[in-house]
Amino acid sequence: MPDPSPWQAATIVDIHRETRTATTFRLALERPVLHRAGQHYVVRLTAPDGYTAQRSYSVASAPDATGTIELTVEELPDGEVSGYLHEVAEVGDTLEVRGPIGGWFVWDGDEPAVLVGGGSGVVPLMSMLRHARRSGRADLVRLVVSIRHAEDLYYTEEIQGPETTVITTREPWPATGRAAGHLSAGDLPPVPDDATVYVCGSNGFADAATALLEASGVAPRRIRVERFGATT
């Protein structure tokens, strides 16, 4: 596979809030590269004294020919890069980015996929869902997204549809009346024998989701995991 691209300039062309703590940045790439759904970019900030900070963010937009990508960034407490992006960055600013990166947690749109996301883990899965819908293959994809409160849902109206199940852990989900509660086996769609399962979320979520999938007979080799967060 080709090497990831070197650093390039990306101009912020749109900023919109997803939730109280998450924001989507649309970036126009100086040298557009077609990404694969599920890949990420690294964003690098440079201070006047040469100090740099960089973090990886998944692409939320589908692969397309616009020459732009959307990154959805969750603002973390004391987050050095996410804090800058939320508090300082404006439309017209230029960032350094590098990507697209990753050849494992990717879906190319030609085989069945079950997508299981917790919180901000939905971002790379949204790229896959958008890719599926845009290419007329929404039938290949099922998405389950777990959030705490209804207000924590990213891509609110767009994400919902026949492919999508939303579950809420702290309050009932109004659309289905499902009671508040963590992901359970009953929330997961059937996993076709030829499907790959993509799990993205915190460590706790990823462990819980993979355990449920394995208990329901899905072989570990068919489960791809992208996780974030820490144990202490």
Place this chain on the structure above:
Amino acid sequence: MTRGFVGRRGRDPRLPPGQYDTGSDWPVLTAEPTPHLDVASWTFFVSGAVENPTTWTWDEIHQLPLAEFHGDIHCVTTWSKLDVDFAGASVDVLLAAARPTAGASHVLVHSHTGYTTNLPLDDVVGGKALVAWEYDGGPLPVDHGGPARLLVPHLYFWKSAKWVSGIEVLDHEVQGFWEVNGYHDRGDPWLEQRYQGD
């Protein structure tokens, strides 16, 4: 330069370029479900370009002299964790038993999950690498690769394969899981060798 970004002051000189100190957190990053391995059936092998392919059981590897590491670890996702303690068996001792052939130049490290990572042989000898089962005086937690992981702390941490099952010694380079997917073959954090071409 990024408009309006000043960066943090008082940067620790132990942090390689582009890294930040994760403090007491220890992020978990894996690409596969966490396996739960039983030490009663756990084994570790050294095979390939060696004169004496050898496999150790959990009890047998614990008979070897305990090797310790105190220092810093660096993940390609930009966190570093300072002042950590690991203990286990020195890879030097394991290789001495298996006796790499004269032409041996690289290793491909295998995990019980199927994960692999490649390293130059020189990077796992000379006291630079352990098979570690102890962290901070206790058993290595399963999320962090327990019961045992490779520890190659001078390189980015994806080289320190979790749930390690063995070392395949080679007379040429064979790329592992992340390396096939665009990550660097060596991964020196001080040279920021994150991706192929760095």
